[in-house]
Amino acid sequence: MRVALLTTTQHGHLNPYIPVVNALRAAGAEVSLLLLSADGGVLDERRRRALGEAEVHAVGQVEMAPWSGPPEKIGPMLRSSPVADLTADVLRATAPDFVLVDSLPVTASAMVGARASGVPYGMIWANLGGVCPREHRRGRWAYDEQLGDYLTEHGVLWSTRTHSARSPILNLMPTIPALVGADAVTDDGVRLVGLPGAAGPRGDEVDFPDLDRLDPDRPLVHVSFGTIFYRRPDLLRTVITGAAATGARVVASVGDLAEELALPADVLTAPYLPQREVLDRADVFITHGGYNSVAESIRAATPMLVIPLAVDQPIQAHFVRGAGFGTALEPAAATERAVADAVTDLLDPARDYRARLRAAQPECGDSAARTAELVVSTVRALPRKEEQ
Structure with missing residues (x-):
């Protein structure tokens, strides 16, 4: 079983997925990490060591600044980005059975590339946006509208209740009921898997x-x-x-x-x-x-x-x-x-x-282990390629 995980080089996104990569490997999967370089960021040596033997593939570049600039520029930027084609190319070349995509605005083009590749894909979040009612996103609505239009025109599912993307197969939110409570939008297929990361060290910590x-x-x-x-x-x-x-x-x-x-x-x-x-x-x-x-x-x-x-x-x-x-x-x-x-x-x-x-x-749990369990069971339930 081959599984890919796509995220950015930002520490706040890469850090919680290091345990996920290692939990997938412990579950018997061959894992490749597909990395979008955010604002020119790179995978540092500490985090590379923490990833063990997982393959790492650079996919392309994304920029954070436009997401605080004029909202009307977001749509044209996404449509002109090469990231969708680059993501599709990497997925076709590496041929995983499944790809788990970090769902956030800067990875939107990669979501489109994942869908275009034909590889089954799921969504996972590194923040609570995927379950947050849209009324708490009012400051981001102009950006969300541009993002939603772009994704839906390329066939990616879009939740208007949360202003976030959805997978038709698997949607994983690393959080707990005690934090998000009854306010969370989870009745459209989102599964809570416990807080981000594992209970133990990641392996890239510094001394103090x-x-x-x-x-x-x-x-x-x-x-x-x-x-x-x-x-x-x-x-x-x-x-x-x-x-x-x-x-x-x-x-x-x-x-x-x-x-x-x-x-x-x-x-x-x-x-x-x-x-x-x-x-x-x-x-x-x-x-x-x-x-x-x-x-x-x-x-x-x-x-x-x-x-x-x-x-x-x-x-x-x-x-x-x-x-x-x-x-x-x-x-x-x-x-x-x-x-x-x-x-x-x-x-x-x-x-x-x-x-x-x-x-x-x-409730905190080990979301890395739970994520690996759900991904493995999802991949095993997918139709075999010769059956499609």
């Missing part, structure tokens, strides 16, 4: 020895705006300073901004942190709301302050707040005082944030 030297009796706040959206020094400085004003110890992932931020000496910073390890120790997580970060915080039972910056992050903020797993602030409202007040609220045991998160732990 300072973590062992922290005072265990002092509240710990972790701050991270991810690997793409972190470059907002004024906001990041305000958030870190506000969190530190509560008396908590702050550990922040700041990319290459450490010198520019000029933070108090008591704040620990690093370009990139072993986030899961830090969250296991943290009392509060201040995040931009990337779904990988949200999922890791839920697994660690760490309450969140979500400050959504772009694209799908307001969707995650909506569900986190609705589940009682944390609170949210718009970036414009994130003053030092507002951040300090939010952190103080999240640290208050009477507010039950951590209790709700702990109650959700039995």
